[in-house]
Amino acid sequence: MHTKLKYLAMTALFFSASSAMYAVDLTKAYDMPDATEMIKKDLFPAAKKYTMPKSCDLNDPKAIARGEYIFHNLNGKKAKKPAPEGLVKFVEKKGKDGKVKKKAKQFGNCVACHNIEGARGAGNIGPSLESYKENFIDTKARDAQFVYQKIADPRIDNPNTHMTVNLTTGLFNEQEICDLTAYVISEKKKK
Amino acid sequence: MRKVILSIAFLSTMGMLQLNAGEQFAMSDADRAMYKEMLENNPAEIYVEEGGEILEDSLGGEEALAKFLGVSEKDLPKYIAGFPRYVEKLGNVVGIDQVLQAMEVEQGKKKTKLKSGKMFSMLAYVKSLANDELIGIDVDADEHIKAAYALGKKTYMTARGGRGLSCNSCHSADIVGQVLRTQPLPDLGEVAVGGTWPAYRMTKSSLRTPQRRFQGCMKNALLKVIPIGSKEMVALEVYVTKLGADKKKKIAIPGLKR
Numbered sequence: 001m002h003t004k005l006k007y008l009a010m011t012a013l014f015f016s017a018s019s020a021m022y023a024v025d026l027t028k029a030y031d032m033p034d035a036t037e038m039i040k041k042d043l044f045p046a047a048k049k050y051t052m053p054k055s056c057d058l059n060d061p062k063a064i065a066r067g068e069y070i071f072h073n074l075n076g077k078k079a080k081k082p083a084p085e086g087l088v089k090f091v092e093k094k095g096k097d098g099k100v101k102k103k104a105k106q107f108g109n110c111v112a113c114h115n116i117e118g119a120r121g122a123g124n125i126g127p128s129l130e131s132y133k134e135n136f137i138d139t140k141a142r143d144a145q146f147v148y149q150k151i152a153d154p155r156i157d158n159p160n161t162h163m164t165v166n167l168t169t170g171l172f173n174e175q176e177i178c179d180l181t182a183y184v185i186s187e188k189k190k191k
Numbered sequence: 192m193r194k195v196i197l198s199i200a201f202l203s204t205m206g207m208l209q210l211n212a213g214e215q216f217a218m219s220d221a222d223r224a225m226y227k228e229m230l231e232n233n234p235a236e237i238y239v240e241e242g243g244e245i246l247e248d249s250l251g252g253e254e255a256l257a258k259f260l261g262v263s264e265k266d267l268p269k270y271i272a273g274f275p276r277y278v279e280k281l282g283n284v285v286g287i288d289q290v291l292q293a294m295e296v297e298q299g300k301k302k303t304k305l306k307s308g309k310m311f312s313m314l315a316y317v318k319s320l321a322n323d324e325l326i327g328i329d330v331d332a333d334e335h336i337k338a339a340y341a342l343g344k345k346t347y348m349t350a351r352g353g354r355g356l357s358c359n360s361c362h363s364a365d366i367v368g369q370v371l372r373t374q375p376l377p378d379l380g381e382v383a384v385g386g387t388w389p390a391y392r393m394t395k396s397s398l399r400t401p402q403r404r405f406q407g408c409m410k411n412a413l414l415k416v417i418p419i420g421s422k423e424m425v426a427l428e429v430y431v432t433k434l435g436a437d438k439k440k441k442i443a444i445p446g447l448k449r
Contacts, residue, residue: 027282029296030289031305035421042351042415106353106413112372121373125366162366165355171413 047155048168052148056178058185062086067183070108070176071116077104106171108180113163117188125162129184137185148181225393235315235391235445238308238398242316245309250294253320259294268320272327272442275429277335284339286402286425288314305420311398315389319444326385326436330429339422343430346423353413358405358427361412383440385432390446398445401428 057063065084073079076089083089090102111119113126122128136142149156152167166172166180246252257264260278275286281293288310292302303310321327330340350357361371367378388401399407402419405427409416417424 024297026280026293026297029302030281030285030292031302031420032283032285032289032425033418033421035417035423038415038417039346039349039351039423043349044351044355109372123370123372123374125361125369125371125376162360162363165350169353169355171353 044165044169047159048153049156050149050152050167050177052145052181053174053178055175056144056148056181058144058178058182060182063179063182064186066176067179067181067186070172070180071110071183072119073107074109074112075104075106079107108164108166108172110180116184131188132184133187144181144185147184148177151180151184152177222393233391233445233447235389235398235447238312239315239319239389239445242312242314245313246291246316249300250291250298256290256294256317259297260290268322268324269327271317272321272324273329274318275336275339275425275432276328277333277339283422284335284425284429286314286420286428287317288400289420289425291317306403306418308398311389311400311403314400315398315445318389318442321442322444324442326383326432326440326442328385328429328432328436330433336429339426339429340433342423343426343428343433346427347430351414352409356412356414358408361408378434379431380434380438380440383435383438383443385428385435386440386442387444387446387448389444390448392448394449399448401431404448405431 066087091105092100093103095101111122113123115122115128154161154163167177257267262270277284288305295302347358392399402424406416
């Protein structure tokens with residue numbers, strides 16, 4: 001009898017201990033993947049001043065054509081027309097696995113925020129760039145250097161800008177910023 | 192004008208803009224007719240129902256959920272309306288999906304992936320239990336949620352990625368109602384993100400959760416897409432949910448979105 005009780009007590013003890021062991025630690029029971037490092041790597045540098053390179057040929061029709069293409073398209077996958085000379089729709093990138101993959105080249109999609117001659121579905125977050133040459137360049141309100149800086153890194157002109165940063169982020173190179181500048185300040189056909 | 196556009200229903204918003212801007216906007220008459228039809232018959236109801244069945248069959252339904260969360264079944268809707276929140280036994284500010292995972296583990300079941308359709312359905316069902324409640328998030332409730340709110344705000348404001356944009360670049364008060372390509376920019380409080388997601392997204396023909404929706408914006412704007420359930424993602428949901436709570440918005444799941 002006595003031993004039986006003892007036995008019972010022991011089993012009870014055993015069960016409570018094992019169930020305590022089994023009361024899973026729920027603080028690790030769900031997924032909470034890390035994003036802190038991802039965000040850190042995704043940050044971009046502080047606002048940077050640029051001088052328009054001498055190599056920018058703002059009157060080159062090919063540069064203007066490239067600028068127009070970058071302005072009106074989001075990326076190489078979405079762009080319908082063939083890319084103009086000096087621009088590609090896809091770039092080759094080495095993935096983590098070492099394999100080379102074709103990736104759509106990102107363009108400016110400036111039309112998402114700006115109206116301009118010939119725009120389709122333009123947004124209005126940024127000012128209209130229609131008749132830019134007549135209104136801003138010919139009147140000397142702006143010059144090519146201002147436009148170049150604005151596109152390269154608009155934070156110099158306006159630290160709280162809603163505009164995309166295009167050169168400091170490394171998404172575009174100097175030549176592409178030249179192309180965009182050339183296009184914005186070019187004389188355009190009136191409809 | 193901007194305020195007016197946003198405070199009336201999406202449907203009539205699109206109608207008004209259509210009048211103002213002609214064919215510039217992406218929603219056609221056929222789209223609008225479909226939207227109207229779907230308002231009465233949201234295709235996501237099926238997923239919500241399915242989520243309810245999974246919860247019932249595999250985890251013991253609302254009763255088990257209430258017990259797991261330490262609230263009465265009567266108080267469950269109000270409690271659900273306060274997510275994301277700090278859940279002590281999970282040791283973090285968490286979303287409903289993470290609670291469901293922990294329940295699964297406690298019951299010795301396999302954890303359902305946060306980004307799976309099954310989880311989206313269960314999440315939608317559980318959140319729909321709070322329908323008609325006010326969005327009840329309390330970002331002052333404890334130190335943990337205070338920290339999550341602060342992290343959410345920081346994540347929301349941090350410009351990053353290929354184009355140097357933040358959530359705030361496109362959703363700040365001074366730009367709401369303006370047009371990005373053909374899309375009017377929504378005020379995330381006014382459209383009650385915290386009360387209308389999970390929602391059926393017409394353009395994706397599927398049920399999407401709020402965090403999945405955030406990922407969509409990140410992808411489009413070239414921000415590195417951060418994973419569902421990460422501290423920052425939950426914090427973003429806290430921040431954005433508070434925007435709707437400030438406007439006294441109610442919960443109505445599943446939502447219906449373009």
